[in-house]
Amino acid sequence: MALQSIRARGAFSSSRVAPQPLRAARAVRAVRVVASAAAVTAPSLPYRVGHGFDLHRLAEGYKLIIGGIDIPHTKGCEAHSDGDVLLHTVTDAILGALSLPDIGQLFPDTDPKWKGARSDIFLKEAVRLMGDKGYVLGNLDCTIIAQKPKLSPHKENIRSNLSAILNADPSVVNIKAKTHEKVDSIGEERSIACHAVVMLIRKDLA
Template sequence: MASASSLFLASPIPTAPRTRTNPASSPSPARPSLRLRQPSPAVTVAAALQAEHQPAVVAAPKPPALPFRVGHGFDLHRLEPGLPLIIGGINIPHDRGCDAHSDGDVLLHCVVDAILGALGLPDIGQIFPDTDPRWKGAESSVFMKEAVKLMHQAGYELGNLDATLILQKPKISPFKETIRSNLCDLLGADPSVVNLKAKTHEKVDSLGENRSIAAHTVILLMRK
């Protein structure tokens, strides 16, 4: 997203040094050197406001050529009865599902945010806002594919990924390898660099009371 920090102010034009003269022999004072006028505060503020309201960036930037970049993702969704529970692109049998604008896939949303964070891009909510009807009920694999495309455009590939699901119910162990396999397919990654863990919340707060589900992801991107 553009910011006021990207505004460039005019720099003074260097001028030749003035020759010191004797005031008694000079009929008029020396003329000051010409300089470009700085923009007024009102102009600067207006430009900053205009930049602030530009659409979110959807193209990959050109980050510094670092050998690697690290990103962290977090997501949480409220669970409601009668909705499908989608985790990692897999429909998990449960009496509750995520209340969300899209399919509410907490794991894929989390991974997308980790990739975007590593690239220094706006988060998933800015690039795919829940006010946009195009994403109503959308599969989160659409967001994943876009994030992976941005990663490659920026000149990076996946080093490794470590994700943790936090939910009280249902038990994820029977579906864990299927979820991980689908995650690898979306990332175009070997299973050896994609790790998935699942933990309960010891019946504490909304997570432990089966009223919500959350995920954390840490990702390492390597320069190609």
């Protein structure tokens, strides 16, 4: 279905103000239509691998949220949503494995519906699409790159919360944290980045 027709039906309309949870639910329904229409027909492979990457500027006056966990710090991520660099990265990795449009296409930062949105909304939609396509999570390997703050004390909380969002056993979710040796914008504490690699397994093989 064309995006114009979706707008015409009111899926992206902002003329009537609705409570935030209702607006988010309507927007997610619209995203599902777009994802279905834009999806590439792919063979039902036994395994599928996806890679995700994200980077955000750090600035004062923002919360630093990683994996849905508030991390105490003097700076946070500048972003249209809550700026959760880890959840954005994992969302893109799953969408990539499924040959679906990326997070920027499904949840554009030009759409006011996603202003300040929690990033678990995006990841939960990716998980739903994964199930619809007949796959489950095999394993997930993530690397968060930040000069500061020190993330080692928070890794287990991050992994536990991320696993809950994914409906996955924590044993298949790995969180690593590295500095950037004071090199470039990450090392100079002006940004934070993340990589993730995911393997999906077809349900009948899991």
